[in-house]
Amino acid sequence: MPQWIEIVVRSFAIIIGLFLITKLLGKKQLSKLSFFEYIVGITVGDIAGTLSMDRDLNLTNGVTSILVWSLFPLVTSQISLRNKKFRDFVEGNATVFVRDGKILEHNLKKEKYTIDEFLEQLRKKDIFCVDDIEFATLESNGDLSVLLKKEKQPATYGDLHADAPEQIEPQTVIMDGEILDEPLAQIGLNRAWLDAELEKRNVLLDNVFLAQVNAWGEMCVDLYNDHIKAAPLKERVLTIVTLEKCISDLSFLSVTANSVENRAFYQSAMTSLEELSRKLRPLLKG
Incomplete structure (x- = not known):
């Protein structure tokens, strides 16, 4: 050979x-x-x-x-x-470098870490002041984990809204022009819904490289041909127009109604719809 x-x-x-x-x-x-x-x-x-x-x-x-x-x-x-x-x-234990905002110098020496190396690792995590740290530990695999003090932590959506809804990861429903039924079923949708969404965009299944659906049921599509753009969806614009049309109709009815009670009812309904439109408009234009 x-x-x-x-x-x-x-x-x-x-x-x-x-x-x-x-x-x-x-x-x-x-x-x-x-x-x-x-x-x-x-x-x-x-x-x-x-x-x-x-x-x-x-x-x-x-x-x-x-x-x-x-x-x-x-x-x-x-x-x-x-x-x-x-x-x-075999794997070793994590070594605490900072506890209660205080640097443990003997643990730095134990792991052969100089203060310069420690500060360098902190800077890589966008931390430039040791006083901002509540707790820091060197993991067994060599990674440095840092917990900032409460007042130095960035605000999250949960901090601002106690009733924050549960976040669901986006699901990939089309890959390489093939429909993935399992992710589609996980979000409670089916192929009929998917076909309708593709039809709204004037897109054929074979032209779709990747399609994902987020927690709100919105689908984003990437096509094989980057020069072709999927038709923009107009549901949000149509919703705004429909709301404005309903408000206008209720305003007309509140003026032309025969009885005072009917005029008051139409006026109340128009006011409620105007308030709803005001709240929805930022979302529908987003």
């Missing part, structure tokens, strides 16, 4: 093997590495690279070595799920 073909075969086999091992280890190892997992990752990568290029190395022995090294994180993760002490030993 030619040398380059053997290298291709070995490399392809190792790539497939590493992919299967990564799937077996799970997503956690991709986003958060403990000290041990970091060492294992470097070692496995080095073994795999050497095996793919060095023809003198026995492929079976190399794959066995990779499996042994990869088996350790899998075993340790399973033990960590069941034993807190073992998890703390």
Whole structure:
């Protein structure tokens, strides 16, 4: 077998093997590495690279070595799920840097953190004054978590409105021109509603690259052809026009009604509708 073909075969086999091992280890190892997992990752990568290029190395022995090294994180993760002490030993604990607004200098020294490095990490989080911090901790994966003092925290919608409605994540209902029925059902809609929305925009399903529906039932559409624009929806404009028409009709009826009671009723209805129109107008024009 030619040398380059053997290298291709070995490399392809190792790539497939590493992919299967990564799937077996799970997503956690991709986003958060403990000290041990970091060492294992470097070692496995080095073994795999050497095996793919060095023809003198026995492929079976190399794959066995990779499996042994990869088996350790899998075993340790399973033990960590069941034993807190073992998890703390392998993954480490978070270290508190600031408590009650006071810097714990001995913990900085323990983690070999200089005050300059600590201030640099704070600046990366847009925090330039230590006095603004209530609590800060260095997580086991090296990330710095910071809790600002209450008066320094930005106001949220919940702070201003105690009865804030529950927020629901937008659902992707069309992807690559294909309708996704499960997300559509999660928000209580169906294909008939989707077809009607596409028809309002004069858009064919095959032309839709992506479509998402938010918590208020509003759909945004992105087309394959960026030069084509979906027709704007006119429901909001029509709603405003309809409200104005109703107010005008009630005003006319309040003047032309035969009895005083009817005129008072139409006048009251017109006033209520005017108040509703005033509240809805900012939303309908948004």
